[in-house]
Amino acid sequence: MSNIVLKRRTLFPMAAAFGAATSAGITSARAAGFPSQTINLIIPYGPGGGFDAYGRKFAQLLQTTLPNHVNVVPLNVPGAAGKEAIFQLQQDKPDGYNVSIINVPGILLGKKNGNLQLDKLSWIANLGRDSYGLAVAAKGPIKTVADLQALSAKRALKFSSTGSGSTDFLATKMFAAALGLNVSLVSGYNDSPNSVVAVARGDVDAVVHSLTTLQDMEKSGLAKIIFVFQRKSPIPGIEDATTLGQPDLGNIFQWRPIVGPPGMDPATVDILSKAFVAAAFSPAAKAWAEQIKTTLYPLDSKGTVAMIAAQRALVDNAAAALK
Numbered sequence: 001m002s003n004i005v006l007k008r009r010t011l012f013p014m015a016a017a018f019g020a021a022t023s024a025g026i027t028s029a030r031a032a033g034f035p036s037q038t039i040n041l042i043i044p045y046g047p048g049g050g051f052d053a054y055g056r057k058f059a060q061l062l063q064t065t066l067p068n069h070v071n072v073v074p075l076n077v078p079g080a081a082g083k084e085a086i087f088q089l090q091q092d093k094p095d096g097y098n099v100s101i102i103n104v105p106g107i108l109l110g111k112k113n114g115n116l117q118l119d120k121l122s123w124i125a126n127l128g129r130d131s132y133g134l135a136v137a138a139k140g141p142i143k144t145v146a147d148l149q150a151l152s153a154k155r156a157l158k159f160s161s162t163g164s165g166s167t168d169f170l171a172t173k174m175f176a177a178a179l180g181l182n183v184s185l186v187s188g189y190n191d192s193p194n195s196v197v198a199v200a201r202g203d204v205d206a207v208v209h210s211l212t213t214l215q216d217m218e219k220s221g222l223a224k225i226i227f228v229f230q231r232k233s234p235i236p237g238i239e240d241a242t243t244l245g246q247p248d249l250g251n252i253f254q255w256r257p258i259v260g261p262p263g264m265d266p267a268t269v270d271i272l273s274k275a276f277v278a279a280a281f282s283p284a285a286k287a288w289a290e291q292i293k294t295t296l297y298p299l300d301s302k303g304t305v306a307m308i309a310a311q312r313a314l315v316d317n318a319a320a321a322l323k
Helices: 024-032 050-065 080-089 145-152 167-179 192-201 211-219 247-251 266-281 283-292 301-322
Strands: 039-043 072-076 098-101 122-137 157-160 183-186 206-210 223-228 253-260 296-299
Touching: 039 050, 039 080, 050 072, 050 098, 050 122, 050 253, 050 266, 050 283, 080 098, 080 253, 122 167, 122 192, 122 211, 122 266, 122 301, 145 157, 145 167, 145 223, 157 167, 157 192, 167 183, 167 206, 167 247, 192 206, 192 211, 192 223, 206 211, 211 223, 253 266, 253 296, 253 301, 266 283, 266 296, 266 301, 283 296, 296 301
Parallel strands: 039 072, 039 098, 157 183, 157 206
Antiparallel strands: 098 253, 122 206, 122 223, 122 253, 122 296
């Protein structure tokens, strides 16, 4: 699959509109034949990183679990820390042919979401739940969290971030608040690999991202993980929420839910939900997850809605503490 970032509204045909449904019977009839054409699986970041990996893999897997065989195309739509794709999605026809993976809990942070209407989105399924980590340059002077604290006493620490709609932004803010660190976030990175490379170049002091991404960067010799956002670190010798005496930092996870435009027919949501969950439980998905060290955490539509409610409470509590 090419790594060219495409503008879906200009280079990809939109799913054909069926016309406005005026009764439950009409929409159910449509769902009975769903899908009948290509589905676009939108990735709200550039190529590379965890969301891109999920989008591309599940675009393949979904073609084997849908009730009708159609193509599923992964489509990168980066911008505004993952918000641009969702803003476009909420204007699409609610026919199920444009769906997107979305960054949770990051995109729930704060009230300044512009024209996003997150409560009105159709929540379809959840695919994964990954832990977060904090990394510094592999060959830099910072080796431990204590080194970060000492440097913070002298000047503001620079952390790279993909933006205020990302979970790395939320986790960085919570980490800084918990330890009383003086932190300045440098935003504008379209994907996680670039934000980690910024650490290796010395543009910033540290980065918070999914543990899977950071472990890949550590293997390449670019980064060194010094903290894991878990109650107990899976990496020997690396500090965690318990060793720092900050248990709330162990509640931050990167979720990988799938959403559709507002107003989708529940029957269509159910078809997609079952297909995504079946794909996540497949042997191929499990083998892929083990290979890239991500954690599959399949939830159907109902379970995803409940998860979002819990994450919103976490974000609201964090936002209150960060004021």
